[in-house]
Amino acid sequence: MTTEQLRGHVTNVGDHLDLRGEMFPVDREIGPTACEIVGRVPANLRGHFVRNGPNQMFEPVGKYHTFDGDGMLHGIEFLADRVVYRNRWVRSRGLMAEIALGRAVYPGLSDVMNFPEASLVGGAGPVKNRANTHIIRHAGKLLALWEQGLPTEVTPELDTVGEWDFGGKLAGAMTAHPRIDPRTGELFFFSYNLFPPYLTYYVADATGALVHRVDLDMPAPIMMHDFVITETHAVFMDSPVVFDIKALGTAEPMVAWRPENGTRLGVLPRRGGPDEIRWFEVEPSHIQHFWNAWADGDRIELAGCRYEKVDFGLQAEDAEAETGVVTIGARPAKYWIDLSRGAAGWEPLDDMLGEFGRVNDDRTGLRTQCLYMPAFTRPGALAGQFDTIVKYDLRTDTRTTWYAGDQGYIGEAVFAPDPAGTAEDDGWILNLSHDSGRNRSEVLIFDARDIASGPVARVQLPQRAPLGFHANWFPVG
Ligand SMILES: [Fe+2]
Known part of the structure; x- marks a missing residue:
């Protein structure tokens, strides 16, 4: 499939904070283009590294938050004799309607x-599916994800196929953070809804067939971004990031932190029914991204970065507060649930500010010893302005770090396993980084066993990549 290359039109006339500097969108699609490489790409590293993120095409309507941008995929393909870059906007129906209008x-x-007039967007619908948050591969399909809409299928060349509704079986949205069991090939996910049922849980089998759906009772509509699985259960966090339906269309916050609602962890057998979920109270808190979860007998453990309170800045009147995490951050923590005692709690793992934790996905649902995290160490960092890669080794209770430099920005630390490896950390950390001093975006490749020594290779991209959201590694085969 070939696709006409698109151009962007943003100059940021509105001076939106989330379109400045390293977050300013790129205006063109290029590639496939061979990349310059500094150092040596490991011979066993063969596959496709793809990162998703917002890259607004037109000057935004009204306020702009980084969650709002049109999805753009940056793909870096590691072939036998070269590394090739390309980038593509996700051609959502909404974006194509805007392209037709030129704004x-x-x-x-x-x-x-505040939906656009149907006469303007026609069949593209009232809400634009940004598809800007994550990318996964399941049952042979690459799916760009956005938690308020259907997944969007793209080709290995990153051209858009269209929204995927599991053969008509998925009517609503799909989280941007589903979990794949690498042993069974099953895909587990959920959607949250502003109206009852507030939470729906799904399982697709290894062929991509949607085989299980459960509506779960929740006391309030919440913004749930992630969840986890063990070998036998799905675990949800009902944290008080609450939608206020009455505030829709008013100046009041639509998403509010309501600690009085409390926080609960819900444990459901993987194919369980609505009455089989068990809820466990914990201190009011929120986890936006989990590393992983695992069971040890009747005890379930979950690791993630924990917020004591949440402000994503979605309603901020002050432009300087448009993006959250300026003053409020998340710190590594471990939650536990004792199923036999009926109790749950948490303990801190570290005091660094971080987010976007990742593990070796071959360990999904199993006890994990090596946790990877981008962290903020510079004062005044905005959301997404990570500067340090952190590895926790729970076997030795050690933390190692690599700092990207005073003008360096790093992204999600994605683990690519060495096909010849045996240990959990036999593999590489891939990281789409940007150095503002050199105006250079690179994929940094670290030996995951030793990130402190710095990258073993740097793949230089032929153009800047704005700061983005999530990435994944899709090995050959
Ligand atoms: Fe996320």
Whole structure:
């Protein structure tokens, strides 16, 4: 499939904070283009590294939050004799309607109910599916994800196929953080909804067939971003990041932190019914991204970066507060649930500020010893402005770090296993980074056993990549 290359039109006339500097979108699609390489790419590293993120095409309508941008995929293919880069916007129906009009007409999430006129967007619908958050591969399909819409299928060349609804079986949204069991090939996911049922849980089998659906009772509609699985259970966090339906269309916050609602962990057998979920109270808190979860007898453990309170800045009137995590951050923590005692709790793992934790995905649902995390160490960092890669080794209770330099930015630390490896950390950490001093974006490759020594190779991209969200590694075969 070949696709006409698109151009962007943003100059940021509105001076939106989330479109400045390293977050300013790129205006063109290029590639496939061979990349310059500094150092040596490991011979066993063969596959496709793809990162998703917001890359607004037109000047935004009204306020702009980084969650609002049009999805763009940056793909770096590690072939036998070269490394090739390409980038593509996800051609959502909403974006294609805007391209036809030559301007943006869909408002940002803070004003999402202010739908564009149907006469303008026609069949593209009232909400634009940004598909800007993550990318996964399941049952042979690459799916770009956005938690408020259907997954969007793209080809290995990153050209858009269209929204995928599991053969008509998925009516609603799909989280951007599903979990794949590498042993069974099953895909586990959920959607949250502003109206009952507030939470729906799904399982697709290894062929991609949707085989299980459960509506779960929740006391309030919440913004749930991630969840975890063990070998036998799915675990949900009902944290008080609450949608206020009454605030829709008003100046009041649509998403509010309501600690009085409490926080609960819900444990459901993987194919369980609605009455089989068990809830366990913990201190009010929120986890946006989990590393992993695992069971040890009747005890379930979950690792993630923990917020004591949450402010994503979705409603901030002050432009300087548009993006959260300026003053509020998340720190590594471990939660536990004792199924036999009916109790749950948590303990801190570290005091660094971080997010976007990842593990060796071959360990999904199993006890994990090596945790990878981008961290903020510079004062005043905005959301997404990570500067340090951290590895925790729970076997030795050690932390190692690599700092990207005073003008360096790093992204999610994605683990690519060495096919010849045996240990959990036999493999590489791939990281799409940007150095503002050199105006250079690179994929950094670290030996995951020793990140402190710095990258073993740097793949130089032929153009800048704005700061983005999640990435994944898709090995050959
Ligand atoms: Fe996420």
